[in-house]
Amino acid sequence: MSSLWEKFYAQRARTLSASSIRELLKVTQIPDIISFAGGLPAPELLPTEEVAAATAEILRTHGTQALQYGPTEGYMPLREWVADRLSTTEMHVTPENILITTGSQQALDLLARVFLDPDDSLLIESPTYMGALQTWNMYGVRYFGVPMDEQGLLVERLEEQLQRHRPKLIYVLPTFQNPSGVTLSLERRARLVELIERHGLLLLEDDAYAQLRYEGEDLPSLLHIAGRAAGGFPDRVFYLGTFSKVLAPGMRLGWIAAPAEVTHKLVMAKQGTDLHTPMFNQIIAYTLLSQGYLERQVPRILPVYRERRDVMLAALERHFPAQVRWTHPEGGMFIWVTLPAAIDSADLLQEALEQRVIFVPGRAFHATGGGANTLRLSFSNSKNERIETGIERLGQALRALV
């Protein structure tokens, strides 16, 4: 049945569909449901008292500035803070490289606005962050997925894809990837940066989870590898960061680091989108960050999430059939599960809902098909005993299908 508005909708709006995660998040309102669906921070770790103190302070000292219109580029001290944090002895980053965005999601949208025409080719990891797909679907782009293993993107498969599809951009989440939890190895990072330069395309590095490492050694970002080679801010790497994982998602604060000319284009695109990110939120965040918030908060988060990961991994061993495989992430919020090929995780979700436990079926993370037998589990938002119970329930649901 066609509605009155049908004939008015733009072409791009005809295929719009709600994110399966966000639809699942609504189910999480049911009180006794155990949700491994959304990548939500642990509620008990959210810094309500620190935000309260910072807010009271800035409304006393910067109240008018915090409540007034501000520059599209973002609050200068916050841009400076991000630039300083990214700078190394080999790569000087300036505030002109930094644009503050309304969450990292907006950065994905602004980059699409500035760079993506209909039918442009994009290389993506397969699986990849579904929020990026949801944004870029509206731009009518064509995706080419590159497979991954436990070391991340299979870079040796990339060169062939680059020659065949001549993509404009490659989108990578190299560290504790969403959804797979895997981390791109140092060797592959170096190789990837080199390929980008050689083939002359752009690389978008989404580094939302890098601070959440529970074991192993930090790896340099693709931005820093490229910056070292270039002796300054690299031409072809755009880097996305967020304050949602260690400060608060409800603040909607993220940022893009890019060459100054590109940042300037993104700023103009952002003007028409929301004028600027709330000054109020930016000044609160800057106040916290400049007062050592991260140095206090990250050590509070790490042991909690590390334990939850371990509890989930142990529960998977205990409750899942032998034919099922899963990743062992060194950080982040997610474990990626691969079921026997014949099982569809969407069917499993139906069973699981009856057991009052939910997750995200893997299809949503695959832009080019496949992934029906995969699923994503998030361990950050549930306490240990809920993780144990939830995985047990999920194991039971699974046995009904195997």
Place this chain on the structure above:
Amino acid sequence: MSSLWEKFYAQRARTLSASSIRELLKVTQIPDIISFAGGLPAPELLPTEEVAAATAEILRTHGTQALQYGPTEGYMPLREWVADRLSTTEMHVTPENILITTGSQQALDLLARVFLDPDDSLLIESPTYMGALQTWNMYGVRYFGVPMDEQGLLVERLEEQLQRHRPKLIYVLPTFQNPSGVTLSLERRARLVELIERHGLLLLEDDAYAQLRYEGEDLPSLLHIAGRAAGGFPDRVFYLGTFSKVLAPGMRLGWIAAPAEVTHKLVMAKQGTDLHTPMFNQIIAYTLLSQGYLERQVPRILPVYRERRDVMLAALERHFPAQVRWTHPEGGMFIWVTLPAAIDSADLLQEALEQRVIFVPGRAFHATGGGANTLRLSFSNSKNERIETGIERLGQALRALV
């Protein structure tokens, strides 16, 4: 000289340019410059203490919810508050009609995403809000301007345009219009709503300034006129509201009211854009609004802005040459000035900058050319003596050109 990124930019990004207002706002950082450029609230009226109290309260009582991810639709109590406020005995509005946006600017962008294909025709008031043009330019639409007089849009000119251009949408700011300050008369409102129905197009009503009335009687919105005729929420009117004018622009909070099916489409488009508007800001706003903030704040604002308008109108009489005309707004933030046809307001701005006073030249508000001899003055952001001084300086600058 073409940069490395030139060949990567999307078509829509090639024509991107910075808003002249936002560029002018940067000049306002110069301490002794008097700015009539931006439509900024008076800083001394921003509710820093009330926001501080509400924030402390909600971080105590709803802290986790305020800092966590939230629904794309917006914070339900805030949506209910908006719906209740719009409801009349003749038109029941429900939360399903309401989407909370990251400022009203985002609403303009989301509507474009859902409704505007390249080359779609749009009818706009001439002049109109430049922020809307800036957003929609990225969508490659075609504009047809309808002239205005002191009673607003010349509705009798509309019918001919409707037949000739078959536009999808008409965009109207009927009350204390930005930039002209004029208000659409009741007779023309009724006629406009009737034409929309008869010709089967969509109407976008931007009602950012309605609460700022300094004289005369409130007029029903186009939404309410159409709703009364329909006996419920009308099919063809989408209504934009904002909390930037009476609460705080730095919060970036606005909303769309539309038929539930349309709101649902807009929600899906918003998911890909910024996931949701900051929960923190929404809960603070709801707390203030539910505790009678508007009833306290609007009576605080009105006498201050009314006096500033009167001071500016009197100063214009005193300092501007006889050949210059201007509007007499009953509310809002803006006075619209028409210079003799031979004078270009961009030239005047050069003179004015030397006198350390700025405004926005009128060309920026005209999508289809013209307006070179017009300009916009905002009176809300400057104290009486600054208005007096600024208009005197501007009069001197003008005399150099007349």
